[in-house]
Amino acid sequence: MSFSPLIEKLMESLRVLPGVGPKTAQRMAMHLLERDRDGGRRLAAVLEDALERVGYCRRCRTLTEDEVCALCESTRRDDGLLCVVESPADQLAIEEAGGYRGRYFVLHGHLSPLDGIGPEDLGLDALESRVAEEGVEEVILATNPTVEGEATAHYIAAQLTAHGVRLSRLAYGVPMGGELEYVDGGTLSRAFNGRLPFRGD
Amino acid sequence: MSFSPLIEKLMESLRVLPGVGPKTAQRMAMHLLERDRDGGRRLAAVLEDALERVGYCRRCRTLTEDEVCALCESTRRDDGLLCVVESPADQLAIEEAGGYRGRYFVLHGHLSPLDGIGPEDLGLDALESRVAEEGVEEVILATNPTVEGEATAHYIAAQLTAHGVRLSRLAYGVPMGGELEYVDGGTLSRAFNGRLPFRGD
Known part of the structure; x- marks a missing residue:
């Protein structure tokens, strides 16, 4: 025995959500059907609306329902x-950290030839014209500190270097509040090589 | 800064799902918008459909889109x-355990005077007429082994006793495959009081 076909279909549909397996999907379906139909209806409507209307910002390509x-x-x-x-989530993290007062450009991914993701998918043409035409003085390459993120940063740097713009990358090092014991070797050797004069402030 | 109003609204709507906090809601919204819009659209449509069409079975009150x-x-x-x-989830668990070949009646909750949940909300009138009119020989009270579940079972037992039906309750005891060390005292003393003659099968 299982639940009715429509309930099974609902449970299966809920599994598109990241981190939701069969048990969680069942719990979610039962919760919505048994205890919160209004909330479920609201979710269905907002989800449909958001998927219909949220697109990319024409200037920075972040997710937004506005042009x-x-x-x-x-x-x-x-x-x-x-x-x-x-990603927009990276942008939000930087905004929440505070301190940065410039503009953004969102790639929605990184170069990945094996997955068929090339420069045009990341909007790198638009990035180049923006740098060439709008008086940008410094481009901060804040892609992830992963192999793919680094490769993407190198590609963009090579593309923009002809435009005489200053290029920078986020500093590598040990994370604040962490314990050295648990920092991985790659990060630790980067932090050693990039060590700074001690200032007592 | 935060995401655009519509994205924020989507994240808030996702929090109706059990176990979904702000961080998970953000991850879900980003996943659907960035990587699986088709899956998200399907989820919205199925959710709307299920909330519209899934109701209670006319006979046993379980969740179903059929009459x-x-x-x-x-x-x-x-x-x-x-x-x-x-609950329908309890019914499914019993079906998956296998062995039971009778019918069900689903209460959708337990008696809870403080929350205003009385006998009529659990369909106890319908249960009584069914027992009175349809040749039911035994009613197995498989409510949860909690204070509320026990109270509900006692209430139903008192209601049905006039109809001369056999009443039973699931056996209490130590769960299979568990270790005695980790079994709570209440369960352990129930298991002692209900001890059975040893059979070497």
């Missing part, structure tokens, strides 16, 4: 600084 | 046995 996102519209950001990130 | 569920329709079950459970 140009709020951050690109803002007049209080520094046009001379452009931070390139792999 | 009468497949198990109640089946001619291969024993009409003389009726198992009363708190």
Whole structure:
């Protein structure tokens, strides 16, 4: 025996959500059907609406339902600084850390020839024209510190170097509040090689 | 900064799902928007459909989109046995354990005067007429072994006793495959009081 066909279909559909296996999908379906039908209906409507209307910002390519996102519209950001990130979640993390007052460009991924993801999929043409035409002084390559992220940063750096823009990368090192014992060897040797003079502040 | 209003609304709507906090909701929203829009659209459509069409089986009150569920329709079950459970998930667990070939009655909860859940909310009138009119020989009270489940079982037993039906309750004891060390005291003393003659089979 199993649940009715429509309930089974609902459980299967819930498994598109990351981290949701069969047991969790069952718990979610039962919760919505038994205890929160209004919340479920609201979720269905908002999900449909968001998938219909959320697209890419015409300037920075972040996810937004507007043609140009709020951050690109803002007049209080520094046009001379452009931070390139792999995802909207990375962008949000940098914003939440505070301190950065420039603009962004979102790649939605990294170069991955094996998956057929090339420069055009990441909007690198648009990035290049923006740098060439809009007085960007420094591009901060904030792709992930992974093999793919590094390769993507190198590719972009090579593409932009002809435009005489300053290029930078986030500093590598030991994370704040961590314990050295648990830091991996690659990070530790990077942190040694990049060591800084001690200042007592 | 945060995501755009519609994305924030999607993240908030996802939190109706049990066990989904702000971080998980963000990860789910990003996954659907960035990597699986088709899956997300399918989920929205199926969810809307299920919440619209899934109701209670007219006979046993389990969740189904049909008027009468497949198990109640089946001619291969024993009409003389009726198992009363708190939820469709409990019913499924019993079916998956195998061995039981009778019918079910689903309460969708337990008596809870403080939450305003009384006998009529659990369909106890329908249960009583079914027992009175349909030749049920034994009612197995398989409510949860909790204070509320026990109270509900006692209430139903008192209600049905006038109809001369046999009443039973699931056996209490130590769970199979567990270690005695980790079994709680209440269960252990129940298992002692209910001890059975040893048979070498």
